[in-house]
Amino acid sequence: xxxxAIGAVLLVLVLIGVPIAISLGIVAVVAMITGPSxxxxxxxxxxxxxxxxxxxxxxxxxxxILAGAIMNxxxxxxxxxxxxxALVGFIRGGLSMVTISASLFFAEISGSAVxxxxxxxxxxxxxxxxxxxxxxxxxxxxxxxxxxxxxxxxSIPMIIYGVMSGSSIVELxxxxxxxxVLGGLLMMLVAYLLARRHDFPREQAFQLDRVWSTLKxxxxxxxxxxxxxxxxxxxxxxxxxxxxxxxxxSVLIGGIVYRxxxxxxxxxxxxxxxSQTAVVMLLVAASxxxxxxxxxxRVPQQVAEGIMGLTQERWTILLLLNAFFLVxxxxxxxxxxxxxxxxxVMPLVQAAGIDPVHFGLIVTLNLGIGQQTPPxxxxxxxxxxxxxxxxxxxxxxxxxxxxxxxxxxxxxTYVPIVPMALxxxxxx
Amino acid sequence: MTVTRAREIFRKSLEGIVLSLMASLAIxxxxxxxxxxxxxxxxxxxxxxxxxxxxxxxYGAALAALxxxxxxxxxxxxxxxGRMRVTVxxxxxxxxLIFFVALTWAGLRVLSVLGGTTLVSLPWVPMAVxxxxxxxGAVLFIVAQLMSLPDALLDTTEVKDDSIKSxxxxxxx
Numbered sequence: 197x198x199x200x201a202i203g204a205v206l207l208v209l210v211l212i213g214v215p216i217a218i219s220l221g222i223v224a225v226v227a228m229i230t231g232p233s234x235x236x237x238x239x240x241x242x243x244x245x246x247x248x249x250x251x252x253x254x255x256x257x258x259x260x261i262l263a264g265a266i267m268n269x270x271x272x273x274x275x276x277x278x279x280x281x282a283l284v285g286f287i288r289g290g291l292s293m294v295t296i297s298a299s300l301f302f303a304e305i306s307g308s309a310v311x312x313x314x315x316x317x318x319x320x321x322x323x324x325x326x327x328x329x330x331x332x333x334x335x336x337x338x339x340x341x342x343x344x345x346x347x348x349x350x351s352i353p354m355i356i357y358g359v360m361s362g363s364s365i366v367e368l369x370x371x372x373x374x375x376x377v378l379g380g381l382l383m384m385l386v387a388y389l390l391a392r393r394h395d396f397p398r399e400q401a402f403q404l405d406r407v408w409s410t411l412k413x414x415x416x417x418x419x420x421x422x423x424x425x426x427x428x429x430x431x432x433x434x435x436x437x438x439x440x441x442x443x444x445x446s447v448l449i450g451g452i453v454y455r456x457x458x459x460x461x462x463x464x465x466x467x468x469x470x471s472q473t474a475v476v477m478l479l480v481a482a483s484x485x486x487x488x489x490x491x492x493x494r495v496p497q498q499v500a501e502g503i504m505g506l507t508q509e510r511w512t513i514l515l516l517l518n519a520f521f522l523v524x525x526x527x528x529x530x531x532x533x534x535x536x537x538x539x540x541v542m543p544l545v546q547a548a549g550i551d552p553v554h555f556g557l558i559v560t561l562n563l564g565i566g567q568q569t570p571p572x573x574x575x576x577x578x579x580x581x582x583x584x585x586x587x588x589x590x591x592x593x594x595x596x597x598x599x600x601x602x603x604x605x606x607x608x609t610y611v612p613i614v615p616m617a618l619x620x621x622x623x624x
Numbered sequence: 625m626t627v628t629r630a631r632e633i634f635r636k637s638l639e640g641i642v643l644s645l646m647a648s649l650a651i652x653x654x655x656x657x658x659x660x661x662x663x664x665x666x667x668x669x670x671x672x673x674x675x676x677x678x679x680x681x682x683y684g685a686a687l688a689a690l691x692x693x694x695x696x697x698x699x700x701x702x703x704x705x706g707r708m709r710v711t712v713x714x715x716x717x718x719x720x721l722i723f724f725v726a727l728t729w730a731g732l733r734v735l736s737v738l739g740g741t742t743l744v745s746l747p748w749v750p751m752a753v754x755x756x757x758x759x760x761g762a763v764l765f766i767v768a769q770l771m772s773l774p775d776a777l778l779d780t781t782e783v784k785d786d787s788i789k790s791x792x793x794x795x796x797x
Binding site for chain 1: 722754759
């Protein structure tokens, strides 16, 4: 089955509403049984769908998702919002500033942009609508800031990339810090300019005692990223173990310190975490199945040779790869795109002498932009459903915020020191 | 027994399994950290935790299918009209079901050739037990998909109305 046919069948299946994970599985199975071994190759699908879901470092995924769900159930998002409101609410368009800064805080706890949108959006989008912000703006700023949060550790796409490329997950996490903070500031600037144009209101005036009281209330929540990331960055625990500690810390803080976690909430958080994990992991396993087929028919080598034949200039190769990932991100979820495409382009990345950690950040940010661009845009869709807004109307406003993400992508791609400075300083 | 009652029992059973798997995974990882830090690493930790993840994936996937929570692109289907929409939804359903029937068969074939193979770290546990999640998970997915089909057909109409309403509100603004 040719690459073109694979792409076409995949597109048709996704367009008629077959879930992406299953579309990938169907294409892989069709490709396998129309190959030289025919139906005899089908049992292999059973083996790969199992082994694709058993990669050890991926265990960090359910645990980070669970920790995020528990923290959300224990009012941590509410406390972070109160702190952000005390810190930046006085600026024009205050609630949008609160959304962006709370997203950045929340990102340090949860690993998933969809979880961030659901947690923060359910509180902040209705609040923005009440204060006279348009629902399109409210959905757009929530959606884009959650995507930016994907490059701030811990990050599920980075974990998957680390597994697929064999790079250090810790170094990937560290590489995301500077671009994440820079992008957040830039996004706040854009939100401020839009707020001035549309005359969005400010929140309460800045008061030091309010900052202090909200800081005390959110103190334990802020301690969580220190525990999780501190343990991982210092090498005391691995990323998976750090995720396990995040679960324990969130249960202790939610249950004992805040006293807002009872059995029914814990049960709900675990079920939510279990379902979300399964959704991501089924994508991972089905992508592994199609990826296996593509590797078997030597697609990675062909792509590498094809592009190296066109150019050997590193920056041009990065431009081509960026364009490639942007297009892929339109149609595929980030987990699927990483598993399918990273093994295909890794020979090329290595041949061009690009640092795999630097490339990991480019991929993560690139696919983050894909989460904002229909047709397949999981984060945007979640924000629109919370805001009850039309996806195309939101997309018009979202263009301003997507331009921030694209600016960050170009910065990360062509000024490697931005993501790599901390990595070089502490890990090499 | 009514369909609603059967669906409720099915949902609660799946939820029970997913809860136990999630709790086991978290406990295994935390216990393993404690043992490693105490200088007595658990030999079975990596293998068992990985298998728990695979089980969580497939039992959880069936639960997510029951709630229609798998990521897809419903916008185009929602924009279609009555009969055309129902036809497209049913074709998509058929594709999903055929895939999982094929996966059930593939999973059973794998089980039949595994023979006496066991886990590496726990030689008393047959590999077939770990791998059984593929055929079992695939059958559960089929059941979940069929049980949620009537709601899915209704839902597409409701979402469509909601989306039209939102668009109108945006236009009014």
